[in-house]
Amino acid sequence: MKAIVCVKQVPDTSGKVAVNPDGTLNRASMATIINPDDLNAVEAALKLKDANGCKVVVVTMGPPPAEGMLRELIAMGADEGVLVSGREFGGSDTFATSQILAAAIKNIGVEADDIVFCGRQAIDGDTAQVGSQIAEKLNIPQISYAADVKVDGTTVTVKRMLEDGHMTIETQTPCLLTCIKELNTPRYMSLGGIMDCYSKPVSVLDYNALKDDPLIDPTTIGLKGSPTNIFKSFTPPQKGQGKMLEGADKATCETLAAELLKKHII
Template identity: 70%
Template sequence: MRIFVCVKQVPDTSGKVAVNDNGTLNRASMSTIINPDDMNAVEAALHLKDETGCQVTAVTMGPPPAEEMLRELFAMGVDDGILITAREFGGSDTFATSQIIAAAISHAGLEEEDLIFCGRQAIDGDTAQVGPQIAEKLNIPQVTYAAQIDKNGRDIIVKRMLEDGYYMIEVQTPCLITCIGELNVPRYQTVVGIRHCYEKNVVIYDFEALKAEPLIEPDTIGLKGSPTNIFKSFTPPQKGKVEMLSGADKNTTNLLVEKLRNRHVI
């Protein structure tokens, strides 16, 4: 049994956002983090690894520096990684990205008992489309918004959390599950994991490695092959201002109360 976990390196929302002339994000010039929902997917995979001893493989598409993100996951317990990187893949929208990742997983070999875990959505796009699209392109079942995952042989029982309640879904492997933040609390890296993270293997899939896959078509990948085009990207203007009151005496508190009353807060 093998679990593929799809992870994405996203811009750190607390930092500055850089945009290219074509409207895409200049990811190489921004501080990055691992997408939060993807961390819940990683933890879900590692939890099953603790129970079953299965192999956990992290899969990501991005520039070569994304390998360092995979090393961070190795330090948590992930066994190996696949880095999909090529200029031909740059600027891909969700449609193109999902077919490239699906092709990579197919190339690595998706067996009968294998699972694919994804985060619910990425904080840079918030589309929640890539995971379900990967499942569609691989022609396997999918369950989204997983708040609990239990495994019994090839049977996977998933508790879905939606706005109007919970749904219990039973599905068989191979399948794809998208994970939400309520599913778990991601574990920390371990000292031993950090020491040995550079000993684990990262396989690089470039365009040459994947071009023979049926899902890869040059006219449907990358920026030119993406059906969705970005019209404009920008940093939203700051909406509000902060007024600081200095002092810790009665006059300061009276001034604060007066200001709040004038704004009808109290």
């Protein structure tokens, strides 16, 4: 059994957004972090490893520097990293990204007792589409918004979080789960893991490595093959500095009312 985890390197929300002329994000010039929901997916896979000793493989699609993120996840406890990287993949939307990642996962190999983990959604797109699309292209069952996961042999039982409650769903492996932050608390890198992370394998799958897969069609990958086009990307304007009013008397209330009236809030 192995756990395959899809992760994404996303712009640091505390930094500025850099945009290319074609409207895509210039990820090479921005500070990046590991997508938060993906860390919950990694932790779910590592808990499974703790329980039964399964192999954990982390997969990401991105530029060559994304290898550093994979090394961090190996330092947390993953066994192997796979970097899917090629100019032909650049600018892919969710549809094209899921095509490429599904082909990469097939290249790794999905066996009868394997589980694919994904984060619920990425903070740079907030679509929550890629995980579900990967499952569809791999033709395996999927359960989204996993808030609790129990694995017994080839049976996977998931508490799926809903807006007004939850439902419990049971499925068989191989399957794909998308994870939410309520599922767990991601662990830190260990000292031993940091020292050993460069001794473990990180392989690179480029266009040539995946081009024979039916999913890797030049007309449906990359920027040109993406049905979704970016209209505009920008850094949100900074909010003005707040104003504090001290006191709890009538005069303070009148001052507050006057300020709100001036701003046409009341």
